[in-house]
Amino acid sequence: MTAPGARQRRQMHLAVQAPGAGSATVWAGPDSGSHIGFPSFRHLAATADRGLFDFLLLAEGLRLPEHKGRIHDLDAAGRPEPLTVLSALAAVTGRIGLAATADTTFHEPYELARRLASLDHLSDGRAAWHVVASSDAFTGENFRCGGRPDRCGGRPDRSEGLARAAEFVTTARELWDSWTPGGVPRPFAHHGRHFSVSGTFDVARSPQGHPVVIRSGESAGDSGGDSHEEREFAASAADVFLAGPPGTPEAGQALYADVKRRLAAYGRRPEDLKVMPGVTFALGDTDAEAQENAAEIRKQQVSPQGALFALEQVWGRDLSGHDPDGPLPDVDPDPAGEAAPGRAPIADRLAVAARWRAVAEAKGLSIRQTVIETTGRQSFIGTPASVAAQMDELVTAGAADGFVLRPHFTPGGLDEFADRVVPLLQERGVFRTEYTGATLREHLGLPLPVWKG
Template sequence: MSETNQSNTNQSNPPARRKQLKLGAFFMIPGHHVAAWRYPDADAASVLDFSFYKQLAQTAERGKFDMVFLADGYAVAERFPEALEQTVNVRPEPFTLLSALSSVTERIGLAGTVSTTYNEPFHVARKFASLDYLSSGRAAWNVVTSGTDAEARNFNLEKHVQHDLRYERAEEFVDVVTKLWDSWDDDALLFDKGAARFADRGKVQPINHKGKFFNVRGPLNVARPIQGHPVVIQAGASEPGKELAARTAEVIFTAWQTLEEAQQFYADVKGRLAKYGRKADELKIMPGVFPIIGRTEEEAAEKKALLEQLIPEQAGVALLSSLISFDLSPYPVDGPLPELPHLSQINGGKSRFQLLKDLADREQLTIRQLYQRIAGARGHREIIGTPSQIADQLQEWFENGAADGFNIMPPYLPGGLEEFVDLVVPELQRRGLFREEYEGKTLRDNLGLQRPSANRLIPQAEPAVKVAE
C-alpha cells in the first residue's frame, strides 16, 4: 500500500481510544489501616484540620482522580471500649467538609456518604443539590443504610432497623430524592427583570409522593442540580443491595479478595441492568483497593510488617468483631473463628460478614491472622509491591471483567496518597490506562455518565423483584 493510501486509511479509520479506568481517593483519616494513626509518617493530629483535607484533595486532583470519597457513620465504637480508646473515632460531617473543599478544588468530584435510615429525603435532596451548585457540578451521594445498633440509639431507637426493611426504605428514599431533583425543569429559572418573572411556575411541580415510608409533596427549594442528578453511588453487595444498585446506582464501591469473586459480582450486577432499561456503561463498578507501595518489594514488605506490629490486640479484635457483627473478645486470639451465626441472623453488613468468613475458612486463619489481614483493607483487596507491580494488579482486574476502576484506600496519610499519585498514576498513564487531563468540568463528564433528562422516573421491573437473603 502506498504511503498516501496508508495515510488516507488512517485518517478515515483512526485508532480506537483505549478504555481507561476510573479512580476514587477514599479518605479515612489519617489512613485506612486501623493502626495508621500510630504510623511514624501519618499525620494523626490533623483528623479535624481543614488544611489537611485541603492538602489531600488537591493531591488527588493533581493525580487526576475522578473523586474524593468520604465514608461516614453516626456513632462511636462504644460497644468495644478498646476500639474507642485505641482507634480513631472522630471525623468531620461530610456535607460541611465537602462544601469547604469545593472552594479549593476545580475538577475533582466530591462524594459523601449519607444514610437513608437516619435522614429524610427532602434534607438529602436539598443538601446534595446545594453541593452540586457550590462545586459547579461535582457532587456525588454514596447511599448507605447504616449498620449498627449504636447508630440506632442515637436516633430514638433501641435496635437497628432490620436488613431487608432498611433496603426497602432505601429504595423508596432514592426515588423520592431523584423526584425532588427533577421537580424543577432545567429552564425553570428566567431572571426576567423587565417582566418581573424570576421563574416559570409552569416548570416547577410538586412530586406528591405517597409511599410506604414517605409522604413528600415537594417541590424542592433548590433548582435542578447542574448535573441533573448528583452522581448516585452504592456500596452494598447483598442481594437487596445488588438489586438496589442495578436500579438506582451509577457507581458501586465494593469489596472482593479474588479476581474470580470480583468477576462474578461484576457480571451479576451488570446483568441486572437491562430489566431496568439501563445499559452496562451506565454503571461503573469500582472495588476498593488498599495499596502498600514501596520503591522495592523489600520496602513495601517492611511497611506492611510495621503496620501489623502497631495493631493493639484489643483494637484488632474489636475491629473484626464490628465487621462481622459478632463479639470475638471471649475467644482465644490465636485460635480459629468460633462457630458463627447463620447469615440470615446477621443484621449488620451481610456481604462483609460472608466475605470475611469465607476468607478465614479458605485460608484457615486464626482470629489474630484474620484481623491482621483486614486491619487495613477491612475486607477490600490488599495489594503490595512496587509501582509497576501495583499497576499490574490493577490492570489485570480492569482488563478481565472485574472492575471499571478502583477506590484507592491509602494505608496512611498523607504519604500513602502521595506515593500513589507520584509513583503509580504515572505508570498507569504510561500504559494508556488512565487520563492525563480531565475530560470535562463535571463529575459526570469525567466518569463518562450521561446527564439524566428532567423528570426522568426510575423504571420499575415488572414484576417487582423480591430477593430473600
C-alpha cells in the same frame, strides 16, 4: 493520541476514600496526622485533584464507637459531617468530584436532597451521594428513635432497609426533577410506603441534574457483602457500585458480569453503571521492599489493644486479661456472645476460631500476630510499575471499571500513588492526562439524567 487503526484501551476510573473509617486506616504512627482537621482533608483532595481522580469519598460516622460501655481508641474519635467538609473543599479544589456518605435511616428525603443539590451548585456539578442504610439500635440512640430504628423509619430486617433506601433515592430524584431544566419550580408530591411528602423544592435544578449516586456492596452499617440485593439495588438506582475487593480476577469478573447484566431489566446500558472495587495498596522500589512495607502497615493497623478487641469479637467473651503477645485462649468461643455495639456479628464464631487456631499453631503465632496474619491484606503490593500493571489487567479483563483507593495514612497516604503510579497508567494509555469535562458525570462518562417533569 491513538495511532490510526490501533485499538482504544479501556479507560480506568480512579477515586479515593479518605482514611478514617474501616480497618484499612492506621491511626497512630509516624505517617499519621489528624483525621478531623481541615488541612488533612484539603491535602488529600488536592492530591486527588492533581492526580486527576474522579472523586473523593468521605464516610459518615453517626456515633462514636464503644467497647464494653466505654469509648475506645480503636477508631475515629470524632468525625466531621461529610457534606460540611465537602462544601468547604468545593472552594479550594478544581475538578475532583466530592462524594458524601449519607444514611437513609436517620435523614429525611427533603432535607438531604436539598443539601446534596446545594453542594452540586457550590461545586459546579461535582457532587455525589454514597447511599447507606443503618439498622442498629446503638446508632439509633443518638436520634429521635431512641434506640428503635423502626421509629426513624428504619428496618426490622435487611430487605426492608434496602426497600426504604430505594424509595429514598426515588423520592430525592423526584425532588430534583421538580425544577425544570429551564429553571421553573413545580409542586412535587410523593406518597409511598415509607415517605409521604409534598410541597415545593427550594433549590433549582443543579448543574448535573442529579448528583451522582453511589451504592456500596459493603457499606458501613449494612450487613452482608456484595449480595444479590445490593447488586439489584445498584443496577436499578446507582451510577457507581462500590464493590468489595476483587480477591481473584475470576471473582472480580463474575461480580462485574453479574451486576452489568442486571441493568437491562431497568432499561439501562452497561456503561450507565461503573463498578469500582474498594482497594488498598503498598508500594516499594522493589517487590521485596513493597512486601516489607505492607507487613509494617499491617503491624501498625493492629495495636495490642486492637488485637484483644478483634479476639473478643470472634470469641464473644471478655478476654481483657489475656496477653496480646501470648497464645490464643484455650476456651471455646461463645456462639451467642454479643458483638460490640454498631459492629456486625460474626456468623460462625467456632469456624473462624478454628481457622485462627490452625494458623497460630502452624506458625507459632501470638494473639496479636494471629490477628495481623488473618485480618487483611493489601489488594495491590509491588513497585509502581507492578501495581499499575495489576490494575490495568483487572480492568482489561472485565473485572472492574476502576477502583476506589483506600490509603492507610492521613493526610499523605495517596501522595506516592498519585506521583508514581498515575503517570505509569497514563503511559499505558488507560488513564486521562487531563480533565476533559467540568462535572463528575463527565469524569465518569455518565449521561445527564433525563428530566422527568
